[in-house]
Amino acid sequence: xxxxxxFLLILFISLPIVKADxxxxxxxxxxxxxxxxxxxxxxxxxxxxxxSVNQACLKDAVVGLGREGSPFHHFCTGEIISDKGxxxxxxxxxxGAIQAHSSLEHNYLRDGFWAMxxxxxxxxxxxxxxxxxxxEDVTEKVEAILRTKLAPKxxxxxxxxxxxxxxxxxxxxxxxxxxxxxxxxxxxVYKIYKDVRLVGAPPSAIGKFxxxxxxxxxxxxxxxxxxxxxxxxxxxxxxxxxxxxxxLKPKKSLTISLKGVKENDFTxxxxxxxxxxxxxxxxxxxxVQNIENPEKIAIRTLKLETIKASMASSELLRIKYSAKAAxxxxxxxxxxxxxxxxxxxxxxxxxxxxxxKFQKWAEVTPxxxxxxxxxxxQMKELYAQKAExxxxxxxxxEAGIRGPEIIGFxxxxxxxxxxxNGKDEKKLEAFYGKIDAFFKNFDLNTDRKIxxxxxxxxxxxxxxxxxxxxxxxxxxKDIDKISKKLYNKSFxxxxxxxxxxxxxxxxxxxxxGKLNLIAQSITNKxxxxxxxxxxKIDSKVNSFxxxxxxxxxxxxxxxxxxxxxNSSFRVSYGKIKGYESRDAVTYGHYTTLxxxxxxxxxxxxxxxxxxxxxxxxxxxxxxxxxxxxxxxxCFVATNHTTGGNSGSPVLNAxxxxxxxxxxxxxxGVMSDMYYNPEIxxxxxxxxxxxxxxxxxxxxxxxxxxxxxxxE
Ligand code: ARG
Ligand code: GLU
Numbered sequence: 001x002x003x004x005x006x007f008l009l010i011l012f013i014s015l016p017i018v019k020a021d022x023x024x025x026x027x028x029x030x031x032x033x034x035x036x037x038x039x040x041x042x043x044x045x046x047x048x049x050x051x052s053v054n055q056a057c058l059k060d061a062v063v064g065l066g067r068e069g070s071p072f073h074h075f076c077t078g079e080i081i082s083d084k085g086x087x088x089x090x091x092x093x094x095x096g097a098i099q100a101h102s103s104l105e106h107n108y109l110r111d112g113f114w115a116m117x118x119x120x121x122x123x124x125x126x127x128x129x130x131x132x133x134x135x136e137d138v139t140e141k142v143e144a145i146l147r148t149k150l151a152p153k154x155x156x157x158x159x160x161x162x163x164x165x166x167x168x169x170x171x172x173x174x175x176x177x178x179x180x181x182x183x184x185x186x187x188x189v190y191k192i193y194k195d196v197r198l199v200g201a202p203p204s205a206i207g208k209f210x211x212x213x214x215x216x217x218x219x220x221x222x223x224x225x226x227x228x229x230x231x232x233x234x235x236x237x238x239x240x241x242x243x244x245x246x247x248l249k250p251k252k253s254l255t256i257s258l259k260g261v262k263e264n265d266f267t268x269x270x271x272x273x274x275x276x277x278x279x280x281x282x283x284x285x286x287x288v289q290n291i292e293n294p295e296k297i298a299i300r301t302l303k304l305e306t307i308k309a310s311m312a313s314s315e316l317l318r319i320k321y322s323a324k325a326a327x328x329x330x331x332x333x334x335x336x337x338x339x340x341x342x343x344x345x346x347x348x349x350x351x352x353x354x355x356x357k358f359q360k361w362a363e364v365t366p367x368x369x370x371x372x373x374x375x376x377x378q379m380k381e382l383y384a385q386k387a388e389x390x391x392x393x394x395x396x397x398e399a400g401i402r403g404p405e406i407i408g409f410x411x412x413x414x415x416x417x418x419x420x421n422g423k424d425e426k427k428l429e430a431f432y433g434k435i436d437a438f439f440k441n442f443d444l445n446t447d448r449k450i451x452x453x454x455x456x457x458x459x460x461x462x463x464x465x466x467x468x469x470x471x472x473x474x475x476x477k478d479i480d481k482i483s484k485k486l487y488n489k490s491f492x493x494x495x496x497x498x499x500x501x502x503x504x505x506x507x508x509x510x511x512x513g514k515l516n517l518i519a520q521s522i523t524n525k526x527x528x529x530x531x532x533x534x535x536k537i538d539s540k541v542n543s544f545x546x547x548x549x550x551x552x553x554x555x556x557x558x559x560x561x562x563x564x565x566n567s568s569f570r571v572s573y574g575k576i577k578g579y580e581s582r583d584a585v586t587y588g589h590y591t592t593l594x595x596x597x598x599x600x601x602x603x604x605x606x607x608x609x610x611x612x613x614x615x616x617x618x619x620x621x622x623x624x625x626x627x628x629x630x631x632x633x634c635f636v637a638t639n640h641t642t643g644g645n646s647g648s649p650v651l652n653a654x655x656x657x658x659x660x661x662x663x664x665x666x667x668g669v670m671s672d673m674y675y676n677p678e679i680x681x682x683x684x685x686x687x688x689x690x691x692x693x694x695x696x697x698x699x700x701x702x703x704x705x706x707x708x709x710x711e
Contacts, residue, residue, distance in 0.1 A: 021638040021677040023562035024273050024570035026179075026186065027051035027059055028135045033560055038573050042266030044653045050270075050571060053134045058655050059569065060252035063129040063230070064190075064272040065093060065647070071128045071192050072175040074567050077271030078129065078228065079649040081256065081657065082706035085230040085248030086199065087129065088690065089647030090662045091207030092326065094226030097124045098201045099323045109319060112203035114698045121197035121229055123241045129230050130190040131251075132569045133172060138162060142176065142185040163187065171237060179563040180553075181279070182546040188568055193248065195231035195241045200700055202226075202693050203610055204322075209596065211606030212329040216337055218587055218665035220634045220683050221596045225660055225690045227703065254649060256687055257656035257710045260627045261576045261635065263589050268573035269639040269661050269682065271648030273565035276672045279549050281376065282351035283383035284541075285673060287390055289342045293335040295394040298461075300332040302453040303403065310446040312605075320441040324405075334669050341670030341679075350674070361555050372551040375544050382541050389534040392466035396526035399458040400468070404451040409438055410492050410519040413502075414511070422505055432499060439495045448487045452480050466530060470521035490515040565642050565672075572645075572682075574638030579679055581667050589637075590686065592630035593617055616696055625692035633689045636665060636681040642672050650684045656710045659684035 025034050031047035050058045061081075064074030076093035080086065091098075095109075101122055102109045115121040145158045163174035166189060176187045201207060206223040214220055230248040233239035261267065277284070307325045311318045342348070355376055362372035401407055416431050456479055459471050474482065490513050491497045501510050510516065553561055578589040597617055601607040616622070622631050641648065641661055650659035661684050664671065668680030694700050 021574040022640050022675045023560070024276070024565050024572050024640055024642075025562055026135065027132075027270075027569055027571050028137075028186075030571060034571075034573070038266075038268070041573065041575065042653045043268070043573070045655050049655060056251045058252065058254070058651070059132055059270065061250065061254045062270045062569070062649060063087065063131055063193075064567075064569070065089065065196075066128045066130060066192075068126050068128055068194065071130055071173065071190070072188075072567065074130070074272035074274070074644055076644065076646045077648040077661075079270075079647075079657065080230075080248075080250045080253045082703075082708070083249060083253050084706055085232070085250055086253075086703065086706055087196075087228045087230055088225055088660065089228065090224045090660060090685075091201060091204075091222075091226045092224060092662070093647045094198065094201055094228065095323050095326065097122075097127060097198050097228075098226065099319070100124070101198065102319055104316060104319070107315075107319065108201060109204055109322060110315075112201055112206070112698065113198065114200045114700045115198070116700065116702070118229070118247065121199050123195065123197050124228075125194075125241055127196045128192050128194055129196050129228075130173075130192045133189040133191055135186055135188045135569065137184065138176060138187045139184045177566050177568055179566065179568075180546075180561065181542065181549045181564075183550050183553075184563070186568065191238060193230045193232060193238045195239060195245050197229050197231060199227040199229050200694065200698065200703065202697070205608055205610050206613065206693060206697070208326075209606070209609075210599070212326065212333065213606055215330060216333050216663060216666050216669055218636055218681065218683060219591045219595060220663065221591055221599060222634065222662070222685070223689055223693055224662040224685050225693075227694075253708065254651075254657040255655075255708045255710050256691075257652055257654070257658050258624060258688060258691075259652075259710070260632060260686070260688065261652060261658055263576055263578065265576045266573070266653040267576055267637045267639060267658070268571060268651050269637075269641055269645060269648045270569070270571055270651070271641075271645045271661065272567055273570055273572075273642040274567050274644030276565040276642050278562075278564055278673065278675065279545070279552065280351070280673055281379050281383075281548065282348045282355060283380050285342060285348050285351055287383055287387060288673070289339050289348070291387060291390050292394060293339050295391055296398050297332060297335050299394070299398040299403070299454065299457060300328055302457055303450055304328055304332065306446065306449045306453060310443060310449075317443055317446065320443055321446065324441070337666050337669035338673070341668060342674065344667075345670070345674060345676060347670065347674045358551065358555060362551065368551075372547065375548050375551065379541065379544050379548070382537055382544070386534070386537045386541070388463065388465075389530060389537065392463065392530045393526075393534050395458055395462045395466065396468075396522060396530050399454040400522035401526060403454040403458075404447050405438075405442060406447055406451070406487075406490075406492060406515065407519045407522060409442075410516055411523055413492060413498070414516075414520075417502070417507055417510075428502075435495060435498060444487055444493055448483050451487070452483050455479055455483075466525065468518075468521040468525040470518045486515045486518070489513070492516065565644065567644060572639040572641055574640070574677075576635060576637045577681070578636060579665070579667070579681055581679070587636070587665075590627075590635040591633045592627075593622075593633060593689075594630055596633065610697075612697060616692075621696055623692065623696055625688040625695070627688070631689060631692050632686040635659060635684055635686055637684065638677055638680065639682045640671065640675055640680070641682040645682070650682075654710070657687055659687050660690070 035047040061079050063078045065076045066074050078087045078089035081088050098108050145155050166174045172189050174189045202223050209222045231245035232248045236249050307321050311321050362368045487493050491501050491510050576589050578587045580586045599607050600609040645661050648661040649657050652658045663683040665681040671680040695704050
């Protein structure tokens with residue numbers, strides 16, 4: 001007995017203690033905080049190989065995908081895989097673009113799309129791809145500004161001046177963000193390309209295999225990738241779309257490894273995680289778990305039921321609503337998973353324990369008392385105040401402003417007209433373009449049904465204090481019947497009626513419409529009575545959150561803190577690993593084509609394997625894209641990721657591309673608030689499955705020929 005204990009002890013001491021896993025690290029600080037850890041875990045390169053301002057490095061092959069107008073809010077990540085600017089990302093990241101090019105005649109969403117030459121690659125105005133040039137700590141400069149007595153507006157202008165100064169005389173763009181809840185500030189400098197063309201996408205039956213049913217789930221068999229190419233002007237610099245643009249010659253492109261990975265192998269993910277909240281208090285978790293998520297889930301359940309019924313009824317409606325449905329369903333399901341995970345690991349209690357410890361620590365010296373002792377009591381009080389506003393917020397936004405699409409549309413039309421001088425024809429034409437885009441995917445009857453369900457729910461469940469006046473008038477009435485009149489008569493529900501009344505400048509008549517009054521009533525309730533109070537409380541919470549985090553860092557001096565995700569470039573690292581979901585249920589670390597065939601159900605839309613893929617399976621026409629004789633499809637790892645990391649490169653110890661991040665596994669989706677290395681897993685597409693599809697399924701050999709493979 002003793003002997004085994006001793007043996008175990010020795011074993012334990014001699015094994016390298018690999019912590020890693022949790023954390024999304026700032027690339028410029030890897031050298032200081034992480035590189036030793038990473039190398040211990042198996043990483044073979046140096047910190048400069050990942051991030052350097054002096055030489056081409058791995059970060060130069062990664063792009064943040066954004067939209068013109070909000071290029072710093074990266075909705076996904078992509079990576080460069082050829083010296084001709086070829087970029088790969090997820091299918092669900094390219095979904096909007098694929099959908100925009102789709103029609104009943106060219107149903108790229110359903111059938112896939114493959115440009116067989118560069119001439120066939122399709123432009124996507126509005127999509128941007130940002131390369132990170134450098135990131136620098138500007139905490140002192142920003143804090144000096146924030147310490148001044150200047151008005152917030154003037155402070156903002158000064159901060160903007162720092163950014164302007166940093167990129168003066170260049171075509172670069174700078175962006176300063178707060179880290180650690182305002183305890184630090186970093187500036188990212190980007191080069192932003194604007195001509196990003198669609199190169200290839202598998203059919204949804206591959207790229208979205210398993211649909212919303214398999215979403216957030218492991219084991220997974222989704223071929224979630226699509227390909228784009230970045231174009232530049234004749235100097236290799238960013239330019240708006242032009243026929244004369246050339247494929248980008250990138251500073252760096254990733255080398256692809258076909259060797260695959262074993263369990264426990266080192267792996268890392270680069271990209272643009274959007275938002276995490278790892279340092280919330282128990283009061284905040286309580287509110288998410290018991291108010292915000294449940295309310296939002298209930299509302300979206302109603303919305304989804306309606307959309308799904310429409311999509312099942314016609315192929316055209318499926319095209320129109322597929323991207324919207326995926327978006328609505330995605331967060332809806334994640335919120336459910338969050339509640340489950342937070343409860344399962346008793347996160348509120350874990351936070352309470354930490355808070356008790358903190359409070360004790362904060363009472364010890366007069367200085368700590370002054371700085372920290374009142375944080376938690378204040379937070380508790382603030383969250384108590386916030387509760388009713390959090391609920392009202394969910395109704396106004398989820399059921400109202402972003403509920404039936406027509407409400408958001410009415411708001412955007414009205415806000416355009418308010419700023420429109422009635423003369424600038426170019427402006428008007430551009431706006432007509434937006435109107436056309438809206439109606440391309442709008443189905444009056446579907447939206448009307450959504451309206452009926454959501455307004456009924458709103459009226460029935462909202463606290464009377466926050467129920468918009470126009471909805472009060474509908475109480476007890478037949479909303480279905482009323483909605484038919486509203487939708488059929490409104491100027492906003494018909495493209496031609498709307499354009500006509502705008503061109504005649506009869507705005508007064510437009511605004512008098514009943515549907516408009518309802519939309520305004522909801523929007524004003526939100527803008528005037530809910531949002532101001534909600535944000536006022538929130539900004540107080542934020543200032544305490546800053547102090548709370550500063551205190552935690554002081555109390556836990558030896559702990560390495562990483563900043564919450566904020567859509568800036570981060571590196572996560574960990575290992576390839578399956579997991580134990582619950583008692584007696586253990587998941588392996590990768591899936592294969594065989595598993596796709598096991599899920600094949602021709603009668604179910606999301607599980608109908610394309611005939612050609614079946615045939616490739618039957619004839620074992622796999623090429624070199626195999627592992628143990630099967631085509632690998634997806635794998636899981638312990639990399640800490642979140643929304644925005646979609647499309648992120650997953651790299652091996654040599655910095656070679658082995659996969660594309662695209663999801664997280666169900667049991668661990670609470671990781672945005674509480675990461676647990678036992679159970680939190682990111683899901684990646686094995687790059688070999690993507691290559692197999694490109695090569696064997698699509699026959700787009702020209703793309704394979706552009707890529708660079710590891711020996
Ligand atoms: N859950 C993944 C993410 O958060 C994939 C979403 C797209 N897929 C889908 N079936 N809706 O973005
Ligand atoms: N699918 C997510 C995205 O679009 C990644 C999954 C996650 O939230 O981790 O970024």
